[in-house]
Amino acid sequence: MKETVCLVSLGCPKNLVDSEVILGLLSEEGHFLTTDPSKGEVIIVNTCSFIKDASQEAIETILRLTPYKREGRCRLLIVSGCLPQRYGKILEKELPEVDLFVGTGSFHKIPHLITQKRKRKSFLSGQTFLYNDQTPRILSTPPSTAYLKIAEGCSRTCTFCTVPKIRGPYRSRRIPSILKEAKRLADQGARELTLIAQDTTAYGEDLRDGTSLEGLLKGLVRVEGLRWIRILYAYPSSARFTESLLELISREEKICPYLDLPIQHIDDQILRRMGRRSKGREIQDLIGKIRTFIPEIALRTSLIVGFPGENESQFNALLHFVEEAQFDHLGAFQYSPEEGTPAFRLSNPVPEEVKEERLRILMEAQKKISLKKYRRMVGRKAEVLVEGMDSERTVLRGRIQTQAPEIDGCVFLKGKARPGDWVKALITQALPYDLVGKIQRILP
Ligand code: SF4
Known part of the structure; x- marks a missing residue:
């Protein structure tokens, strides 16, 4: 029987790709897709559960959708992804309205599970399913941009992180498969x-055959039709950022001068307690090395404030580092103790109000840095990818090469263009996290 399915995707781009694969598999089986939950005979919530807030958001979303089962067309409510993988069968009792729990290792079985008679409610087998170029996928991002998942899982042992437990060890996709998918995405219009x-910097290590991020990038720059290739989630390890990798990023126009280095902290003691491999000095040296090779690079990072035992002087060292390093984009989070992680048992928790205050101070410092950097761009011309209207539907919005989709700011544009156009724009104004520009011409 063919069903009308509504999927709600939560969490990060990695989860979004899983959601796109679920949509592709459902469509291939002949099911109909809708974004309107009131029309869904099957509703799927593909969840994130990386931290407490994400789990909370997932549960709230599920509870918000359960009335459709009682009052609407919905006959099957499915919860997939990290939440069931992390919490297991306990959810069956906590969320009795849910018909099926499908973990990260089994989400590719959803089309089959929808139509079959099932004796159990939870499908939580081991490792996360890793798709390949043959796997159908329906993009949910604007047509000119797409995420490309090159590996799954993580083999690191950061003490605060639930990901290795939820998603299993690191597993890279093969280069030919990634290149075939990249070509298909480019043929569909992704630029x-x-x-x-x-x-991303661990890419290929598990294959033990010389596969590397550098090799993959060399293949990707040859894919016709692509204009920007961007690297997110690059662990800040100096050994991984070889000179030849940095030279490649610097040399190849298609590779955005942009790197996301989630460094988490700068104090050696905290880094050690976090289970991070790099020391503060190495991180600082790495940033210097990257900027020497690629002077125009835009750097993004993410930081955790209030890790257990973080004292005033360690926080001040982090603040001082942020002021010195001058990141282009920065995301900071209050430490959230996650059950099942080694850090959960650490002593000396930082009080919530102190965490909040540290986060506020850090983001205030970054706001000034971001504004200062954006002010330098006023009066310059930039190539902008137009993505559509802003949320108030008054002006167009787009991104320059150093703004990643969703996580960084954007350029509000005056003038006429269509989503997917590349335009030359004059930057006329800087806001703390966004730019304002005037379209001068549409680029070929
Ligand atoms: S925080 Fe550490 S353990 Fe978690 S996904 Fe990143 S590198 Fe892996």
Whole structure:
């Protein structure tokens, strides 16, 4: 029987790709897709559960959708992804309205599970399913941009992180498969590909055959039609950023001068307690090395404030580092103790109000840095990828090469263009996290 299915995707781009694969598999089986939950005979919530807030958001979303089962057309409510993988069968009791729980290792079986008679409610087998170029996928991002997942899982042992437990060890896709998918995406109209994995710089190591991020990038720049290739989630390890990799990023026009280095902290003691491999000095040296090879690079990072035992002077060291390093984009989070992680048992928790205050101070410092950097761009011309209207539907919005989709700011544009156009724009104004520009011409 063919069903009308509504899928709600939560969490990060890695989860979004899983959702796109679920949609592709459902469509291939002949099911109909809708974005309107009131029309869904089957509703799927593909969840994130990386931290407490994400689990909370997932549960709230599920509870918000359960009335459709009682009052609407919905006959099957499915919860997939990280939440069931992390919490297991306990959810069957906590969320009795849910008919099926499908973990990260089994989400590719959803089309089959929808139509079959099932004796159990939870399908939570081991490792996360890793798709390949043959796997159908329906993109949910604007047509000119797509994520490309190059690996799954993580083999690192960061003490605060639930990902290795939920998603299993690191597993890279093969280069030919990634290149075939990149070509298919480019043929469908994608001009920007954003490479994602839990750690993109570890790409290929598990294959033990010389496969590397550098080799993959060399193949990707030859894919016709692509204009921007962007690297997210690059673990800040100096050994991984070889000179030849940095030279390649610097030399190849298609590879965005952009790197996302989630460094988490700068204090050695905290880094050690976090289970991070790099020391503060190495991180600083790496940033210097990257900027020497690629002077125009835009750097993004993410940081955790209030890790257990973080004292005033360690936080001040982090703040001082942020002021010195001058990141282009920065995301900071209050430490959230996650059950099942080694850090959960650490002593000396930082009080919530102190965490909040540290986050506020850090983001205030970054706001000034971001504004200062954007002010330098006023009066310059930039190539902008137009993505559509802004949320108030008054002006167009787009991104320059150093703004990643969704996580960074954007350029608000005056003038006429269509989504997917590349335009030359004059930057006329800087806001703390966004730019304002005037379209001068549409680029070929
Ligand atoms: S590198 Fe560390 S923080 Fe990132 S996914 Fe792996 S274990 Fe988690």
